[in-house]
Amino acid sequence: MIFTLLFLAAVAVIAGIWLFRQGLTSKPWLESAAPAMASAPPVPAARMGLRVFITVATGFLVLLVSAYSIRMEMADWRPPPQPGLLWVNTGVLIVSSLALQWARSAAGRGDIQAVQDGLVFGGTSAIVFLLGQLMAWREMANAGYLLTSNPANAFFYIITAAHALHVLGGLVALARAGMWLRRGAAIGRLRLSVDLCTTYWHFLLVAWLVLFSLLAFAPSFSWLYAICTAPFR
Template identity: 35%
Template sequence: MVENKIEEQRSTLGVHPLKFSLWLIIISIIMMFAAFTSAYIVRREEGNWLEFDLPTVLLINTVIIIASSITMHWAYESAKKDNLQHLKLALVLTAGLGIAFLVGQWNGWADLVQNNVYFGGAQSNPAGSFLYVLTGVHGFHLITGLIFLLITLISSLKYKVHSKNMLRIQLCTIYWHFLGGLWLYLYIFLRINH
């Protein structure tokens, strides 16, 4: 009965309700980061802005997130072709790269602290605080992506992800590519405006 209702909704809307919900989430995240980056530009123009070098790990993380998008695409294509061994391997590699990205973020924050760039408090400057917020909120969303990826991996281990059941891998792929694109935007934004 519930499955029939979902099918009914899909035909009425033209898109699966879960895909529609994911796109709403993505749009809200885009609006949030647009607000953050706009506030960054406005606050920088007001003065009292600490100039410091961005941690080099941000570039390394950019390469890692691009690689993870490639492995995620490999997982998606493997599911379409019912190559379940490659699907599982690609999902594990994607998760590993996602974790490596988060470790890189942590190391980037350690570099900032070592260079006396802090978040909040008496010793902080808005420039550092903005960098922590931008990278931290992205990191939070990457953690949610890793959780979604883990759920998809567990489903693939139970043979619930294949060419006739693509919804979960489609949603995971869309969200993961979005996180990669969002990071590229943030990295380029910081390089241009820092």
């Protein structure tokens, strides 16, 4: 329970810093009026929406990691062997994120062909990642590590499935960016769409690296749990 509260406190601090940077703590009635032309351009609604979604998704990730860490301390915890395919899938997701970063850079230069190549390569790599996750689930099931066999097995399927759903959502956004590209949308709108997709893809990569580290190396995190809970014992 203490570990969960520490995680939630960390998220609250991060959210507070983010809100402060957005200027939500300012008091406009105490500030002198400034010329309209000198004010900063407003943040697009789509970008603000993505920030809010990533904040919420990060909170969900923290709760998931906290629940996993707490449940791992119980006597009936029997972690299954992790499929080696997860390492390959991790590499594929890294490639996908790099491809989206390439597309973002190309959009900044106005290179439409490179943007298209980056989107296609990034989307294809993401699909390969999802197929690899399905193969990992099948490998686990064939080895007898079913969802209901052990709490550790259940967490494995829940964690990987939750991340896969977020990747599917990213593919929908990526398809929309491709639609704007095919329709010959203005470069400004295309840049925003590609930028949002790339930001979300980097979030997916970071989230997966955290979750994969938890699944692969969780027993070695016991020292961190001991340090965090020592002052409360």
